[in-house]
Amino acid sequence: MWRRSKHACLRATQFAKLLFSPHLADSSYLHISTGLHLPVLLSADVQSTCNAGESTGIRIVCGVYMNWKRPLNQQFWKHWQRGLATSPGATKVFRDPRFAKLEESDMQHFQEIVGDKGVIVDSSELEVANTDWMNKYHGQSQLLLRPQTTQQVAEILKFCNSRCLAVVPQGGNTGLVGGSVPVFDEIILNLGAMKSILSFDEVSGILVCEAGCILENLDTFVGTKGFTMPLDLGAKGSCQIGGNVSTNAGGLRLLRYGSLHGNVLGLEVVLANGTVVDMLGTLRKDNTGYDLKQLFIGGEGTLGVVTKVSILTPPKLASTNVAFLACEDYESCQNALKEAKKQLGEILSAFEFIDRPALDMALCHLEGTRDPLPSKHNFYLLVETTGSNEAHDKEKLDAFLEAGMELGYFVDGTVAQDSTQAGSFWEIREGISEALVKAGAVYKYDLSVPIKSFYRIVEDLRAQLGNAAVVVAYGHLGDGNVHLNVSAPKYDEQLLAKIEPFVYEWTAACKGSVSAEHGLGFMKPHALHYSKSEEAIHLMEGFKKLLDPKGILNPYKVLPACAATSTCFVSV
């Protein structure tokens, strides 16, 4: 008996039976679920060389690790390893054999579309484009295309779709989940040459530009008109607005200006089959039909390629203040946030959280960093205000500080006297990530949890790990986004097994998100089910199939592979 299933939960023995089943089509995907959903594609040659072997256990921990009682046919493992993607991470997949391999005639066709300059085959250029900026994911693409117009993007995709050539759209390639690099030999569609500003309305602050515009350049441009971009990221010097939209980038201004789902007013998108969908409205209000563009915001390039963006930019405000505050317990941090909302109201622009171990990391590993406060405390808050009137802002900040001290929410604190000091406070907060890397091995989790649970997960993980590692927490308390890090002298599989799926299950239990702002990319499709219901994932699969029936757009990403490409059959 075979039945269609999206999220089959197989026991180890079932998995083994299935793996060697003659019924398994060579293009089928399996979801192996032991808490994780792990897409595994069996290529025909692997399958044909497999001998059925008795298995007694499969262990799947952030990747494919198997313990078999009897060693398997060596030929199997050879094929298995050869076929696996070289990218490390949670999902390891075989190249989907339905995708065509690049041929000489294809190259000629691409040259006709984008000209010689738009076709990149130089190995050093490809090396850069094949590698993500963490140097963690490495693709093997032999071709990068650099179109200059939407029409060229459309012609490229139309051709790729007809030939079943897989494509990975790429912006600034600054993502943190391996979403913008090839997994195998996907053609890299780089949007960097499409970098024109198309219009700016100085009354409404609405900017329309091409997808390849770099965020910082846009911020500089609108800055000259008295406006600012509604998002700000560490990677702003490299990241492109099309990539920002495609990953629904969060960043430092989200607390104040909200997400891109509210700020993006329109998009131009090219679908997998080359259809250009013009949704490039420049209106704050438009209730004519379904708001389609929203699906492409955070679609991570799997539903279409964003080629143009219309975005609302808020007025640039003149005054910024930064305070660094100390609290004794997490309850006080929450109370301070409530008080900040009350007292600072419309000028609150950041409310960041650092626990003592996180501050210690920065102090210990970042050169020139010093504790802003004279004595040690358990928790720290970085509170920023941005407003149009400096005197008013300072008065409001003083009132907040006075009330907070009086109510005992914070026990010490200091306000930056100038932008240099403000910068030094921000450097501590932003430098923790780098400090953790310097400290040794680090296991990183970017979670959204209800604010009341924000620190409980840290405490529970500490209890779970004991003395095995240091658990460090910081993040955007105002947004409920905690960056949970486990620091250890070296990477250790036993430690990892204690962390996962503990952290994901904990997050799921409080209806949190296993990816607050980074997306899923190639790193976390297997963890999607921790944050989304089966029905929701089923709908996502439906949308993917509707918009990209052949699955050529950014394959192996976002959805468990089964959803993205083919029907999945499992034995029952």
Next chain:
Amino acid sequence: MWRRSKHACLRATQFAKLLFSPHLADSSYLHISTGLHLPVLLSADVQSTCNAGESTGIRIVCGVYMNWKRPLNQQFWKHWQRGLATSPGATKVFRDPRFAKLEESDMQHFQEIVGDKGVIVDSSELEVANTDWMNKYHGQSQLLLRPQTTQQVAEILKFCNSRCLAVVPQGGNTGLVGGSVPVFDEIILNLGAMKSILSFDEVSGILVCEAGCILENLDTFVGTKGFTMPLDLGAKGSCQIGGNVSTNAGGLRLLRYGSLHGNVLGLEVVLANGTVVDMLGTLRKDNTGYDLKQLFIGGEGTLGVVTKVSILTPPKLASTNVAFLACEDYESCQNALKEAKKQLGEILSAFEFIDRPALDMALCHLEGTRDPLPSKHNFYLLVETTGSNEAHDKEKLDAFLEAGMELGYFVDGTVAQDSTQAGSFWEIREGISEALVKAGAVYKYDLSVPIKSFYRIVEDLRAQLGNAAVVVAYGHLGDGNVHLNVSAPKYDEQLLAKIEPFVYEWTAACKGSVSAEHGLGFMKPHALHYSKSEEAIHLMEGFKKLLDPKGILNPYKVLPACAATSTCFVSV
């Protein structure tokens, strides 16, 4: 020869040929496009009694009007008129014969699901629920169901889908486009009994509640916690949050807090087949997969029934100021908006526009209304600030007023001295609509246009109409949302023909929206193509088909009928 087409453009003679063609299936829809896309369903009996008649012209102006050289078979017209929906408006459709008619056994089944109290067949109650609040649209439903739980909604829809019984979801029934009343005999699914507040996080301000909660009740509830709802509407005493979400209601606070696409954090939705999709997140940041909930925001109940809502509420601010200002030209109004953004920055909460004819309407027809300023001017602005510190806000407002006067942006103005006077300014702005109704016949258009074009459409329409009518404009200048009204002593088809499609074409030419905040409902599906590209409409059709293959959810609404239900074949 027959070919599949979604947007067939037929000339009059082609239409006539098609109308009487023996090839026309009794369930086919036609789009008759002479600038409009008009869904017409021919029922089998109409078709069978039609005699082919020679036609020389069809005139389609916001409805079905035809001029034939020779009078048609009287029997045809009898059937035609009997079969047409009784609702006036742009689209006139026949009842889709694929929908089943209610049977006694259905009633028993519904009673088992929701109990006796949940099944309403009382004619006076049905009369209310069949009629929209403008008394413009009148359905003929014989059954209203009032479920109390999501599970009951799911069971109802599952059953209706299996029986092919059409359903219209209904909240407070305060919509302006006939979206929440039946067109024919659709079952009314009223969410009013699902009115529980499920949770409120006093730190983050995140509210979770059932769809039937009345907006004003929610605002009162969160108000006691120091928060406010991010939307405010005239209908707040009756409208329900589920309906607000389903229509993507705009309203008075949009300028400040943005649209529901940014503020709604999660939804629970029941699909047409009864599947409950839990997307009820309570997180500000969640980048795990496609943001599905966005499609149901503004989906007008055609893709699923919203049963629960999670929404971010901003802190309630203590201080409000209102100024009433006069400008001599539209350029100055735009400059004043720029200056307001600069000077008022984070405290600007409304920037409303009224032209002199609009003010005159209010002064002439609203009892007790008087001009806030001593002399006449061409344009008026109502500027509101909301902030956390009264003294600061007043200082900022004074600076704005001083700068605006000095720069000559406004020539006169007054600031409300208390909430009563502020209320009287708002009454003028909000009373114009009522004044227009008192003045006689009124043709109303709710348009979004780029701010620079905001008043040009008014001037062009005046030139187009000459002395035939008074053109009046007011609206949310800060959002680019103009309420364009034509006032005349009586309704006149010749006048209408001069207004439409002129206004829609003008709006389309500047990439505006023919429905800024009201939605499409039953009134404007034919006008969708003025604001959305063919490719976008095609995608919408795809999503509708995917989520509601039988088209039982709110039929005849939002999409041109062909899209919503069946394949369309036209002769070529």
